[in-house]
Amino acid sequence: MLREALPELVTGSVPGPKAAELLKRRDAAIPKAMCGTTYPICMGRGEGAMLEDVDGNRFLDWIGGVGVLNIGYSNPEVVEAVKAQADKYFHGIFNVYAHEGYVKLAEMFDETMPCRGDKMKTYFANSGAEADENAIKIAKAYTGRNNIICFSGAFHGRTNLTMALTAKKAYALGMGPFPAGIYRAEFPYLYRAPKGYTEEEAIDYYIEKFLKLFDEATPASDVAAVILEPLQGEGGFIPAPIEFVKKLRKICDDNGIMLIADEVQCGNCRTGKYFASEYWKEAGAAPDIIATAKSMGAGVPISAITARAEVMDAAPAGTIGGTYCGNPLACAAAIKTMEIMKAEDYCGKSMHIGKVVTEAFEKMKEKYSVIGDVRGLGGMIGVEFVKDKESKEPNPEFVKQLIQSALQKGLLLENAGSAGNVIRFLAPLCMTDEQMEAGLKIFEDAIIENL
Incomplete structure (x- = not known):
């Protein structure tokens, strides 16, 4: 069974012949911007943490659809939930008429999201960028202010607004x-x-440096919200220090500013809590608004925005929602995903994987001068590669070679960081211990190969 399998390249290297042919068709039919050459992979099927390409090559996936597959590929219960919903109806626009799945999922998120306040309300969109954009719309509606503060290294999406928020231009x-x-x-x-x-x-x-913005960029009285990733994704898998968040929370409180946690990538059990903002809440610094997406639908497009009722109810009628937002098929997938993650303790799985993998990465850091830092929360870990530990000069060239070496051994890796010198660990949390050990061996072998 694929979900229990280990990496194996039956064609010796990739791409195999079937993948090579499909990639030619891709290049002819699809814009160049979508046709990268780093990963010559054409999916055949996926189960658990394993991907099999059209030639039968099997890969351990440490990219996870870039954080979408916390529950893994093709979870049978999620598949059945979507099939059952498809037998009833595919679509209904919630702004016009309600459906049970949307309401039930909102109730589940209202109970789970660690936002500030007692009574929560939630609504849904289709992507992480939409979730972030809608979180900002809610903050502006509630505060009556226009300005937003974001951070270096941030990634919030590819809509016009979220491209502006995203640091890497x-x-x-x-x-x-x-x-x-x-x-x-x-x-x-x-x-x-x-x-x-x-x-x-x-x-x-x-x-x-943050406080200088109020003098040099925007008066605090004009700021609607500060948007912050609890653990930066594209920026290099960097956790926001809790003491920093606590001080930021006080600044927001003192100035009537909403604090938005962008949990698009780090939510849904990835960091060892259902939402990373739980770490904030435990420290007395819960965010006002949380936006999440990616793994909440197990691969079906859906995102969520949650805040306390008084904040949510500030949005004027007609300013939120949309045709596909809270699609019934997506809601069915998200409901079953949350039920499984809670019943099977995916937060515990994240902590277990994170502990084993972090210990292994730390040992590699001691052995190899190219590893400068290992950091993260639970099963969301970054390994930063440098030219030497004293200068900390980024080493993106090594990371590019490492990704290609691992790929040809059956392990899928992706980079991150403003310099592209960080390997991000985003393996599905259903990965078996045998797969984890196989992946760690490939990872270390690929490092040695490129020293």
Whole structure:
């Protein structure tokens, strides 16, 4: 059975002949911007943490659809839930008429999301970018203000607004002009804090830089919200330090600013909590609004926006919702996904995988001078590669070679970070221990091969 299998390349290398032919057809039919050459993979089927291509090559997937497959490929219970819903109806626009799945899923998220407040309300969109954009719309409606503060290293999406919020402008090349009223603070990247600073000194340094925005960029009284990833994804898998979040929460409270947690990638059990904002809430710094997507639908497109009732109810009629938002098939997938994740303790699975993998990465860090930092929460881990540990100069060339070496051994990896020098660990949380050990061996072998 594929979900229990180990990596194996039956064609010796990739792409195999069937994949090569399909990739030719892809290049002829689809825009160049969508036709990368890093991964010459054509999917045949997927189960659990394993992907099989059209030639029968089997890969352990540590990319997970870029964080979408926390529950794995083709979970049988989710498949059956979607089939059962498909027998009833595919679609209904919720702004016009209600359906049970939307209401039930909203109730489940209202009970689960660690937002500030007692009574929550939730609504749904189709993607992470839509979730972030809608979170900002809610913050603006509630506060009556226009400006937004985001962070260096942030990735929030590819709509016009979320491209403006996203730090790396390679994702927005030639796509402006962008909305006004967006200001960027420096994310607390402790590994790259000023040399010689303690963690406490570094956090104070980043807070001081944040506060300068109120003098040099936007008055605090004009700011509707601060949007922050609890653990940055594209930025390099960097956790926001809890002490920084606590200080940021107080700044927001003192100035009537909403705090938005972008949990598009780090939510849905990825960090060892159902939502990473639970770590914030435990520290007394819960966000006002949470946006999530990716793994909540097990691969079916759906996203969620949650806040306390008084915040949500500030949105004027007609300003939120949309044709496909809360599609019945997507709601059915998301309901079953949450039921499985809670019943089978996917948070526990994340912590187990995270512990084993982090310990292995830390041992590699001691052995190999190219590994500068290992960081993360639960099963969301970043390994940062450098040219040497003293200078910490990013080493994206090594990471590119590492990805190709691992690929040809049956392990799928992806980079992250503004310099592309971080390997992101996003393996499905249903990965078996045998698969995990096989992946770690391939990972280390690929490092050695490129030293």
